[in-house]
Amino acid sequence: MTKKRTGVFVCHCGNNIAATVDVKKVAEVMATEEGVVYSEDYVYMCSDPGQNAVIQSIKDNNLDSVVISCCSPNLHEKTFRDNAKRAGLNSFTCEIANIREQCAWVHKDRNRATEKAIKISRSAVRRAGRDQPLEPIAVPVTRKVLVIGGGIAGIQAALDIANAGLEVILVEKQATIGGHMLQLSETFPTLDCSQCILSPKMVDVSRHPKIKLMTYSEVKEVSGSVGNFRVNILQKPTFVDAELCKICDDCAAVCPVVVPNEFDLGLTARRAIHIPFAQAIPASYTLDESACLGLNPIRCGKCKDVCEVGAINYDMRPQTLIEDVGAIVVATGYDLYGQEHMNELGGGQIDDVLDGLQFERLCSASGATQGHVLRPSDRTVPKEVVFIQCVGSRDPANHCAYCSKICCMYTAKHASLYKHHVPDGRAYVFYIDIRSGGKGYEEFVQRIMEEDEAIYLRGRVSKLYRKDGKIRVLGTDTLTGQNVEIDADMVVLALAMEPSKGTAEIAKTLKIGRDKDGFLAEAHPKLKPVESVTAGIFLAGCAQGPKDIPETVAQAGAAAAKVIGLLSQNTLSHAPTVAFVRNSHCTGCEMCVSACPYNAISLENGKAVVNEVLCEGCGSCSATCLRAAIEVKNATAMQIHEMIEACLA
Amino acid sequence: MSEQQAEVTTDYEPRIVAFLCKWCSSAGSDLAGVSRIQYPSNATPITVPCSGSVSPMYILSALNKGADGVLVSGCHIGDCHYIEGNFLARRKIHLVKELLGFVGVEPDRFRMSWVSAAEGAKYSQVIKDFVEDLRPLGPQKKLKADRS
Ligand SMILES: Cc1cc2nc3c(=O)[nH]c(=O)nc-3n(C[C@H](O)[C@H](O)[C@H](O)COP(=O)(O)OP(=O)(O)OC[C@H]3O[C@@H](n4cnc5c(N)ncnc54)[C@H](O)[C@@H]3O)c2cc1C
Ligand code: SF4
Numbered sequence: 001m002t003k004k005r006t007g008v009f010v011c012h013c014g015n016n017i018a019a020t021v022d023v024k025k026v027a028e029v030m031a032t033e034e035g036v037v038y039s040e041d042y043v044y045m046c047s048d049p050g051q052n053a054v055i056q057s058i059k060d061n062n063l064d065s066v067v068i069s070c071c072s073p074n075l076h077e078k079t080f081r082d083n084a085k086r087a088g089l090n091s092f093t094c095e096i097a098n099i100r101e102q103c104a105w106v107h108k109d110r111n112r113a114t115e116k117a118i119k120i121s122r123s124a125v126r127r128a129g130r131d132q133p134l135e136p137i138a139v140p141v142t143r144k145v146l147v148i149g150g151g152i153a154g155i156q157a158a159l160d161i162a163n164a165g166l167e168v169i170l171v172e173k174q175a176t177i178g179g180h181m182l183q184l185s186e187t188f189p190t191l192d193c194s195q196c197i198l199s200p201k202m203v204d205v206s207r208h209p210k211i212k213l214m215t216y217s218e219v220k221e222v223s224g225s226v227g228n229f230r231v232n233i234l235q236k237p238t239f240v241d242a243e244l245c246k247i248c249d250d251c252a253a254v255c256p257v258v259v260p261n262e263f264d265l266g267l268t269a270r271r272a273i274h275i276p277f278a279q280a281i282p283a284s285y286t287l288d289e290s291a292c293l294g295l296n297p298i299r300c301g302k303c304k305d306v307c308e309v310g311a312i313n314y315d316m317r318p319q320t321l322i323e324d325v326g327a328i329v330v331a332t333g334y335d336l337y338g339q340e341h342m343n344e345l346g347g348g349q350i351d352d353v354l355d356g357l358q359f360e361r362l363c364s365a366s367g368a369t370q371g372h373v374l375r376p377s378d379r380t381v382p383k384e385v386v387f388i389q390c391v392g393s394r395d396p397a398n399h400c401a402y403c404s405k406i407c408c409m410y411t412a413k414h415a416s417l418y419k420h421h422v423p424d425g426r427a428y429v430f431y432i433d434i435r436s437g438g439k440g441y442e443e444f445v446q447r448i449m450e451e452d453e454a455i456y457l458r459g460r461v462s463k464l465y466r467k468d469g470k471i472r473v474l475g476t477d478t479l480t481g482q483n484v485e486i487d488a489d490m491v492v493l494a495l496a497m498e499p500s501k502g503t504a505e506i507a508k509t510l511k512i513g514r515d516k517d518g519f520l521a522e523a524h525p526k527l528k529p530v531e532s533v534t535a536g537i538f539l540a541g542c543a544q545g546p547k548d549i550p551e552t553v554a555q556a557g558a559a560a561a562k563v564i565g566l567l568s569q570n571t572l573s574h575a576p577t578v579a580f581v582r583n584s585h586c587t588g589c590e591m592c593v594s595a596c597p598y599n600a601i602s603l604e605n606g607k608a609v610v611n612e613v614l615c616e617g618c619g620s621c622s623a624t625c626l627r628a629a630i631e632v633k634n635a636t637a638m639q640i641h642e643m644i645e646a647c648l649a
Numbered sequence: 650m651s652e653q654q655a656e657v658t659t660d661y662e663p664r665i666v667a668f669l670c671k672w673c674s675s676a677g678s679d680l681a682g683v684s685r686i687q688y689p690s691n692a693t694p695i696t697v698p699c700s701g702s703v704s705p706m707y708i709l710s711a712l713n714k715g716a717d718g719v720l721v722s723g724c725h726i727g728d729c730h731y732i733e734g735n736f737l738a739r740r741k742i743h744l745v746k747e748l749l750g751f752v753g754v755e756p757d758r759f760r761m762s763w764v765s766a767a768e769g770a771k772y773s774q775v776i777k778d779f780v781e782d783l784r785p786l787g788p789q790k791k792l793k794a795d796r797s
């Protein structure tokens with residue numbers, strides 16, 4: 001051991017730690033450890049008085065390093081390191097011993113928990129015993145931002161960031177931005193028209209001098225780290241020059257290929273060359289390569305012949321663009337849990353059983369039926385409509401365990417929209433319970449029940465089947481305990497929201513985590529709701545979890561604020577816990593060079609040299625070097641060996 | 650379970666050193682804590698930057714210092730915060746197991762697991778299972794340095 005003057009501070013965390021761990025004993029035992037010259041326990045170390053007491057002890061006892069035995073370093077490592085700095089210490093000589101999450105909260109036996117807390121604390125004392133004072137490494141930042149996903153979340157984030165003067169690249173995989181909000185008819189609780197409030201924002205995006213919009217594009221590769229990411233974006237060819245396209249529709253009028261229109265969720269058809277919807281941004285037609293007869297004038301070529309401005313070009317090729325950005329916002333949104341999973345409800349095979357988004361398209365003035373609610377199968381006006389909530393949600397045994405949060409609200413909206421279209425029709429709603437937290441939300445649902453006379457039935461639907469041109473709905477009303485049978489003309493399923501297709505891939509590309517349900521994981525459920533676990537990558541909208549538009553917009557604004565804050569600095573500090581080489585030991589075998597995932601090591605004059613800006617301190621090199629010539633600062637083999645010893649003593 | 654067996658299992662508490670990568674498994678163990686999922690206290694965690702940074706020397710060192718079992722837990726393959734560190738770690742497992750067999754230590758005293766930040770319950774299960782699987786092996790003496 002080197003000669004150190006370490007202080008140990010054991011936190012009670014109120015009763016969170018003290019109830020299970022004998023904190024006084026931990027402090028007593030630590031006082032006897034080699035190198036420890038001071039130790040104490042305190043009820044809330046992170047409080048102002050707690051932090052001041054640490055500062056005072058550092059000064060009084062002339063400490064050169066501290067160990068705080070408390071909660072996870074994810075919570076307060078920064079707090080305590082900053083505090084140590086305030087007392088004149090180097091912040092990297094402050095170590096955290098996690099005796100709450102990894103000990104007090106997971107054990108009941110007081111003696112054993114105390115024993116383990118001693119080991120954890122002792123291990124941190126050993127680490128601190130060999131900690132070097134380190135200074136953060138300054139790295140320049142790229143003041144440009146990548147936003148992935150052009151739904152309302154991505155649009156809002158892009159606009160907020162661009163309005164702060166930063167350059168934004170907005171990447172959307174569809175041919176238009178807008179996301180699911182474009183498909184909605186009216187929005188709860190105020191019933192304002194979705195497209196009317198969204199379209200102006202889409203136009204703002206397309207005209208914004210700071211925003212570079214890349215639709216029909218996907219992010220393929222990401223490297224680097226906060227402040228300096230390098231991204232590889234693949235833009236698929238649309239075969240139509242958006243600058244020239246006059247959206248005259250001449251091309252679609254002659255195109256012989258008819259395929260289902262995904263924007264209307266298959267309720268209408270489109271041509272191979274099409275515009276997703278009239279106000280699409282960019283305002284241009286797109287040729288769907290997979291549907292086209294072959295991009296070949298000999299096979300067809302009708303659209304190219306008819307386009308007067310010559311906007312169509314069959315020779316367009318995919319383009320790859322490499323961009324450097326300082327921060328990334330991920331707003332890849334949601335998709336509905338597929339009907340095919342719901343066998344008991346027909347598995348998507350029963351006519352006129354629709355999902356919520358299809359119903360939105362039926363109600364929308366721009367939709368399949370020009371805003372008349374008609375059954376897709378025979379275009380008659382449905383007089384009895386059954387809405388079923390929680391389809392696929394809150395069912396851990398068979399489907400998604402979580403609550404999709406917005407379905408109670410949009411089902412109430414659907415019942416209302418239906419009654420406004422078909423005043424003499426009857427709307428039934430099957431529900432488990434009604435979750436209507438939000439400004440004006442509860443009043444909205446009450447109004448639908450009372451004024452629009454929607455019939456709410458508490459219970460689950462067990463079966464759906466076709467009978468005599470109707471859909472027989474078998475369910476139970478759990479309030480009366482009676483079985484219910486309804487012969488419906490149409491059934492609308494409020495299917496669970498799930499992470500959009502491709503979320504797993506994008507999470508892998510970005511090296512950010514997902515939660516147990518597959519949504520992108522935030523760094524802390526309460527205190528870091530828009531940060532991913534990777535510095536510089538932020539989350540917005542339904543990609544992070546089910547939410548409605550107001551919440552999505554708020555989260556996008558929060559993510560934008562974080563990005564703006566981050567990039568308002570000229571340089572960022574990079575953790576100095578990077579690899580260093582002992583020249584005397586290095587033989588230049590290059591094993592570490594190939595082990596380093598960041599290409600941070602090169603060989604100069606026969607010795608390994610670490611580029612500190614590129615090094616992330618993962619330690620892969622040190623585990624590979626046979627001569628202990630390369631190690632990570634403050635996580636050296638000597639430190640680890642002593643920590644191991646501390647854990648076993 | 651016979652009385653005698655019961656006595657053996659309560660008497661002997663395997664001592665485990667658990668190397669947890671900072672980004673996934675350590676965060677996963679935090680989640681187990683936040684969710685108050687109980688598990689035995691036999692394993693003392695050491696947080697390392699990445700499972701790929703755990704050199705075979707650390708594992709031997711732990712056994713030499715008296716550990717009955719060593720756990721290395723990292724992110725799932727493909728999710729490594731450090732691109733491919735856990736892949737390197739996985740390649741090393743085989744090597745370590747063979748080495749242990751060679752020096753006469755039960756290879757099962759070393760275990761590798763993949764626990765993500767969202768898998769609090771899994772982390773506690775990994776510890777429970779490891780403790781139970783180590784019991785029948787009894788104390789590890791082969792590599793333990795005589796410290797008396
Ligand atoms: C039936 C129904 C009715 C609703 N009604 C209401 C309502 O009345 N009021 C309300 O407040 N909310 C309502 N909502 C919720 C609302 O739709 C969402 O809150 C909102 O659309 C979320 O926006 P987003 O940007 O997070 O996601 P999305 O709208 O899903 O947008 C995500 C975007 O990212 C793109 N994308 C996905 N992956 C990638 C990738 N890898 N690369 C590039 N781009 C990608 C997608 O193409 C899409 O454009 C309703 C939802 C449903 C299902
Ligand atoms: S592996 Fe070790 S010895 Fe080989 S080049 Fe790297 S630092 Fe030098």
Ligand code: SF4
Binds near residue numbers: 598618
């Ligand atoms: S610690 Fe070593 S392997 Fe890891 S990034 Fe730094 S130089 Fe590369």
